[in-house]
Amino acid sequence: MxxxxxxxxxxxxxxxxxxxxxxxxxxxxxxxxxxxxxxxxxxxxxxxxxxxxxxxxxxxxxxxxxxxxxxxxxxxxxxxxxxxxxxxxxxxxxxxxxxxxxxxxxxxxxxxxxxxxxxxxxxxxxxxxxxxxxxxxxxxxxxxxxxxxxxxxxxxxxxxxxxxxxxxxxxxxxxxxxxxxxxxxxxxxxxxxxxxETGLDEARSVTIVSAKADLISRLIIDQVHRGVTYLEGAGAYSGEHRQIILCVVNPTELPNLKDIVFRADNQAFIIVADVREVVGRGFKVEPFEY
Known part of the structure; x- marks a missing residue:
């Protein structure tokens, strides 16, 4: 199981x-x-x-x-x-x-x-x-x-x-x-x-490397309600092909996201980076100029 x-x-x-x-x-x-x-x-x-x-x-x-x-x-x-x-x-x-x-x-x-x-x-x-x-x-x-x-x-x-x-x-x-x-x-x-909540900015960019990318992506979409993007990657030593997950979340969503990732794959590798500004759906939306 x-x-x-x-x-x-x-x-x-x-x-x-x-x-x-x-x-x-x-x-x-x-x-x-x-x-x-x-x-x-x-x-x-x-x-x-x-x-x-x-x-x-x-x-x-x-x-x-x-x-x-x-x-x-x-x-x-x-x-x-x-x-x-x-x-x-x-x-x-x-x-x-x-x-x-x-x-x-x-x-x-x-x-x-x-x-x-x-x-x-x-x-x-x-x-x-x-x-x-x-x-x-x-x-x-x-x-x-x-x-x-x-x-x-x-x-x-x-x-x-x-x-x-x-x-x-x-x-x-x-x-x-x-x-x-x-x-x-x-x-x-x-x-x-x-x-x-691990920082003072309004958003975090999260990069996840895992052999269970499909499972983790579904969980993020279903439970955190954030979009996920796949990046193509490969290990330099092993040459093994991997799908790398990229998503952007609010600081308050980060603990839940990390919990989801490590429950799905305790060997996952996560990089969290501060984001200066995020414009788009789910975050700040720039006003449309007529």
Whole structure:
């Protein structure tokens, strides 16, 4: 049996992914309760909305976050892939539960700027772990995936628009100083997540050398939903003819792609290169000039 289809390996990968999602959710929950909330700061996404409602109403952030996610997941189940929605549901529930559990943790820093810097780093570390496990903490990530499929906007565009609106509301209700500290924290969170996804650019060129090029190509097309190009090649020493796979993916898709390749062929050879710009289907599209 091909090792890709062995149920015990797939089950082990699922368990590992779920443990990573819970671990990342724990780190993010600690960042919220010990660093961000004690210093009257927000995070981005739906977590930031939950914290804002907490400041205004006094209700628990964990309860607000869980309630806000309910309609999002009910809609997401109709339009988004099963694995992503399942992993995101695990992320959202574990984050909400751990937000409640970590409320007893101490708040060691009484300084909004330093709290924002450390909180942004820790939250980015937690979210990055969740994303590397091919999940999400729910909320805006589920919304962004749905809007991407519905209207074609990128995940980054949706998230940026949401967070800008959130910061405007936060600055108007509280004060611009706290909003500025929150922006610094959110920037650090974003950079840490990007770094954990193996780079800071918007795309990666991936070259794959494998004796199972046909199998890997089908898996990339079916599971990553990216196009694949074959290049003709031959080993200089052996003279053996090989089909070389070339594809371009987003940084967030790279962990999943590498996982697919090495599960199909643990002897595969992968080269990942930064791409300065990608124009075309699935990436940035240049406006047509009439």
């Amino acid at each position: 091909d090792r890709l289809n062995r149920p015990e390996i797939n089950q082990k990968l699922v368990v590992t992914d779920l443990l990573l999602i819970v671990t990342g959710s724990f780190l993010s929950a600690v960042a919220f309760n010990s660093l961000l909330i004690p210093n009257q700061l927000l995070s981005g996404g739906l977590g930031g909305v939950a914290v804002l409602f907490h400041y205004l109403s006094g209700w628990r952030t964990s309860v607000i976050y869980f309630v806000l996610n309910i309609p999002i997941f009910l809609l997401g189940m109709r339009y988004i892939g099963r694995r992503f929605i399942t992993y995101s549901l695990v992320g959202a529930i574990s984050f909400a539960v751990l937000l409640a559990v970590t409320r007893i943790f101490p708040a060691p820093i009484d300084d909004p700027l330093l709290g924002g810097i450390l909180g942004g780093f820790l939250h980015g570390l937690g979210a990055g772990i969740v994303f590397r496990a091919r999940g999400s903490p729910g909320g805006i990530d589920v919304i962004a995936v749905g809007i991407k499929k519905w209207r074609g906007y990128s995940l980054g565009q949706v998230t940026l628009a949401f967070n800008v609106l959130l910061m405007i509301i936060f600055g108007m209700i509280f004060n611009l100083t706290l909003a500025a500290y929150t922006l610094i924290s959110m920037y650090i969170t974003t950079r840490v997540i990007d770094a954990m």
